[in-house]
Every structure is written in C-alpha cells, then in structure tokens.
Amino acid sequence: MDQSVSNSQDVRKRRVFYIPGYDPIHPRRYRELYRKESAAQAQVSGYGISLAPKQTKGPYGWHVAAEMDGTEVQSDVEVLVWSDIVRGSMEATIAGTYLQLARTAWTYITTGALRRLMRLRKGPVIAALYPVGMLLMQALLALLLAWGVAHKVSLLAGLAGLSGGLVSAAGWSIGLGTGYALLHWFKARDGKLFAYYLMHDYAYSAASRGANPPELEQRMAEFGRLIAEALQDQQLDEVLVVGHSSGAHVGVSVLADLIRAGLPADRPSLGFLSLGQVVPMVSFLPQAERLRADLRYLSQRGELAWVDVTAPGDGCAFALCDPVAVSGVAPEGKRWPLVFSAAFTQTLSPERWQALRWRFFRLHFQYLCAFDRPGDYDYFRITAGPLTLAERYKDRKPSQSRIDVPVSKFTSVAAE
Secondary structure, eight states, rough: OOOOGGGOBSEEEEEEEEESOOOOTHHHHHHHHHHHHHHHHHHTTEEEEEEEOOOSSSSSSSEEEEEEETEEEEEEEEEEEHHHHHHTOOOOOEEEEEEHHHHHHHHHHHSHHHHHTTTTTTHHHHHHHHHHHHHHHHHHHHHHHHHHHHHHHHHHHHHHHSHHHHHHHHHHHHHHHHHHHHHHHHHHHHHOOOOOHHHHHHHHTTTTTTOOOOOHHHHHHHHHHHHHHHHTTOSSSSEEEEEETTTHHHHHHHHHHHHHHHOSOOOEEEEEEEEEEEEEEHHTTTTHHHHHHHHHHHHHOOOHHHEEOOOTTOTTTTBOOOOOHTTTTTTTTTOOEHHHHHHHHHHHHHHHHHHTTTTTTHHHGGGGGGGOOOOSSHHHHHHHSSSOOHHHHHOOOOOOBBOOOOOOOOOOOOOO
16 A cells, blocks of 8 residues: 555544435434444454544534554544435435336436446345335235225125216225325335335436536535545544445545645545445446546545445445446556455354344444454444554555456546
C-alpha cells in the first residue's frame, strides 16, 4: 500500500463519518448497533471500548474511547444522514409502487444492465429480483381473491333469484375492494417481507438511469463540507469515511469532489472504507457518468487509502467485485481500492454462521458487527484503534478471487 496516502501511522484522535445505505431508519439505530457489537467484539478480542455522547458539532453521532494494544484512542463517529430523502422516496402508493416495478424492470432489462450484472454475482441480482417476484405474487393473490369473491357474490345472487349486469358489477366491486385490502395487508407487513422497501431502493437509482437525483447531490455537497472541515483540524490523526451498501457509491462521489477541490497540505490521514458495496447496480446504468468518472478519479489518487471489504456470504453485495474495474473505468496506474473478503465462513464460528446464514439482511450488516473468530478485518479496530486505515492494511494483498475484469456495457464518464 502506497505510504504517500498517510501523513501519520499512529492515531490518538480520529473523526469517523459513516454514510448509511438506502435506510429510512433514524441514525440512533447505528449508535445502538455500535454500542452492542463493540462490547461483544471487545470481549472476544480483549481490548477496552466504551461509548459516550458526541463531543463535536454537526450531525448525529457518538464518542468512542478505546484502549487497544496499549494505546488510548479517542474517536468521534458521525452519521451522514440521508434517511429523510429515503423516506421521501418511499411514499409511493401501492399503485405507484407497481408502476415503479414496471419502470425499474424495463430500465435494467432494456439497457442490458441486468444481464451483465448476472455475470458478476448471482446473489445481489436475486436480491434485486426478489421484490419483483414478491410484489407480483401479492398482486396475483389479490386478483385471485377478487375473482373468488366476485364469483361467490354471483352464486349467492343467483340463489336469491338475482342476475344481470348490476349484480356482476356489484360482485366485482366487492371482489376488487377485497383484493385491494389484501394488498394493503401485505404492505402493512413489509417490515418482515421487505418487498416494498427493496423495490423503492432499486427504483431510486433506476428512475434517473444512474444519475444522482438533485436532492441527493445537494446532500452530498453538505457531506463534503463536513468532511472538509474535519480535514482542517490539525489535532486529528485520521479522518475516516465509511460507506455501507448504497452509501459506498455516495462516498465515492463525495470524496472525489473533495479531492478535486483540493485538500490542506497539513492534514490528517484520509481513509475510505467501503463495506458490502452495491456500486455496479448504479454504475452499470447508462446515465451513471458522474459515478463512473468519480470511480476512475478516486482509484488513482494518493491523497487517501481506499479499502473495499465484502464477503461471498453476503448475498446482497457484489462480493469481491472491484467496483472500478468491473465498471470498465480502471485507468493506467490504478491503485485503489484494495479489495478483500471479510470471509464470514472463517471469521464466524460454525454455530454463529449457521444461525445467520439464511438471515440475508442481517448478514448485509455483519461488517458493522462483532466476529467471534476475527481475522484481519475488525470494524472496531478500524474505527477506534491506534492505526490509520493505510497503515493497518499497507501489507495486505488483495483477494486472489476478486473479480476485476470490465463487464459494464456503459463506460462513458462525465467531464471533470
């Protein structure tokens, strides 16, 4: 790993900016997850870690005091919130969601993106097809119920000596109302089914064919200003940006803009950790020129260290897919990201893996959680430990099984 990305090897004070994925939940969820899982990891790994109220201005966050390897470290973690944007994009009616389904499927199929994504990993493509199949099944059940109720009404009317168009119309009105009530019932239970949630997620990027919606661009500019302010703080040893799931491609663009604008000469080390990324779901779309340009640009910069961690056991991520290379924009002299696996089947005990392996959405968050057989990936050592991201992985080799061949049909980039 290139030493030019790091101004300091040792960390006493750090700022962490966490960018969530497409998640409508209040950021306190991430604080509680960090509190619970850091305590579990500390018990396994034998270090000390505790949380306290945040000590910085800005977005929601918390303070972490840790003692690892004989060193005391103070870290402030802040969540760069865009959950309000997510909630706004999820306000579609039932009919509106089915329209999103049709538009999203049309976009991915007609552009060839779906076919090419399947050449990478089947897991995330199946995850993308799941809400389509689930919503279509719900619609079919609603139609069958509507037909059954209408047929029953007609039979009852016939027994009463009634018939004709009005009876048939009344039967279908009652039937369709009952079918629509069933769809409402399914939607009310989407907290367990995730069909509407995932449909809104994929539709959000597909609606603009890969371009960032204006409200997201505005929020990303705010994120960039917050990180830029932290990089001005000479008391810090590291500024670490963590992008999880969809937050990974948001982080790519935020950091690309930040570096283009120029960084202070005397600054903390800058690190970018992308976790469980789904970058190809966006970068493979025709209008994702901004993202592809940012991927290309960031992959050759010496101002930061970029480490990308996924795991084949995570069926919702494009595991071990180099997001720059597979998007077809890898330049000569490419240095980032360093791609390796969190290796769930090795870093979780057989008992723990057996308990989690079919909990797909929980596994997608495992990167932020404790491992009972930790390897060289430990989220809490990275975010609260005494080494910069660059120093921690300076000798780490990329996974041999990574996918780093160009697959995307669309490789055009926005002018820089």
